[in-house]
Amino acid sequence: MSMIRLLRRAALLAPFLALATSAVVAQDQSASDFPSKPVRLVIPFPPGGPADVLGRAIAQRLSDKWAQPVVVDNKGGANTLIAAQEVARAAPDGYTLFMPLDSTYTLNPALYSRLPYDPVKDFASISIVARQSLVLTATDRTPFRTVADVVAAAKANPGGINYGSSTTSTQLSGELFMRQTGTRLVHVPYRGASEVLKGMLSGDVQVSFDGIASNIPHFQSGKIRALATTGPLRSPALPDVPTLAEAGLKGYEVVMWNALSAPAGTPRRVIDKINRDVVEVLRRKDVKEQLMAFGLETVGTSPEEMDATIQRETTRYAPLIKELGLKLN
Incomplete structure (x- = not known):
């Protein structure tokens, strides 16, 4: 090939090379400058619950760290589907973040025949930020003080004990309990943890599988008893309460977790920056202590x-x- 033809080809390729180079430079700059405007953190639950407390704790520290507001946007409802669908459609630039529950990605695909998002294709993972064990509780209206008490009563009177739950994970905890103990409890679904508590305190349900945080005031008053937790190890929030495995249900383990995600296609450099900053926040002693009061263990x-x-x-x-x-459905 002659020198003239080489020069002509180089001249033709020059604009494309310049465009590619500018795109790489722009991506690098977007990552190094991120964030240059407010960031929205979508939480798929109403204000006030453990997920909201977790999100706001992280958002506050990231706001200080980034010198940009991280605005919490509560989008509760439909078992996290509403929030997930909205985030999946957001611009993949790092300025819309999502704090899903584990069930958003791991349980919903099996529960819904028509899921309005793809848990793998529509999201970019950033980090699991916290984990929490659930707790098997009983009211002071019952004689139940141990797991063995519940199992004995359930076997003596199949279907005679109602259990409350408010999420797929808590219902699944009850189903696993029945399967492993050979008992039959009656499931009573509720819309939220506060509704489960009302059912417990009114006597509509005798036991429940629920989060730790919402029950702590009632543990302290004695109205509700903590019988066992569902994790592989005792929860630091309830160190004197045995796990279900310790109580005789060998291998029993259900742990819920909260995470941080972004829309699929978000630049990896932006994902990495958010990950580094979030992990640093989660390692802070004041953050760990704040969240432990709600039964949340930072990850x-x-x-x-x-x-x-x-x-x-x-x-x-x-x-x-x-x-x-x-x-x-």
Whole structure:
């Protein structure tokens, strides 16, 4: 090929090379300058609950760290579907973040025949930010003081004990409990943790599988008893309460987690910056102590670790949900 032809080809390619170079530079600048405007953090629950407390604790520290407001936007309802669908459609620039519950990605695909989002294709993982064990509780209206008491009463009177729950994870906890103990309890669904508490205090349900935080005032008053937690280890928020595994249900484990995600397509450099800053926030002593009061244990994983957790738990729970016949329309 002659020198003249080489020069002509180089001249033709120059604009495309310049465009590609400018795109790379722009991406680098967008990551290094991020954020240059307010960031929206979408939480799929109403204000006041543990997920909201967690989101606001992180948002406040990131606002200080970034010198930009991180605005919490509560979008509760439909088992987190409303918020997830909105975030999935948002611009992939890092300025819309999402704090899903584990069930958003791991349980909903098996529960809904028509899911308005794809948990893998529509989101970019950033980090699992906190975990929490659930707790099996009983009211002071019952004689139940141990797990063994509940199991004995349930076997003596199948279907005679009502249990309350407000999320798929808490219902699944009850289903696993019945399967492992060979008992039959009557499931009573509620719209939220506060409604479960009302049912417990009114006597409509005798036991429940619920989050720790909303029950703590009633544990202290004695109105509700904590019988066992669902995690592999005792919760630091309830160190004197045994796990269900310790109480005789070998291998029993249900742990809920909250995470941080962005719309799919968000630049990896932006994802990495958010991850570094969030993990640093989660390691702070004041943040750990603030969230522990709500039964939340801070975590802080890499995006890859979060992806692996989603895949592992989806594989674990999807067949069980199908076997139990759990379905939501």
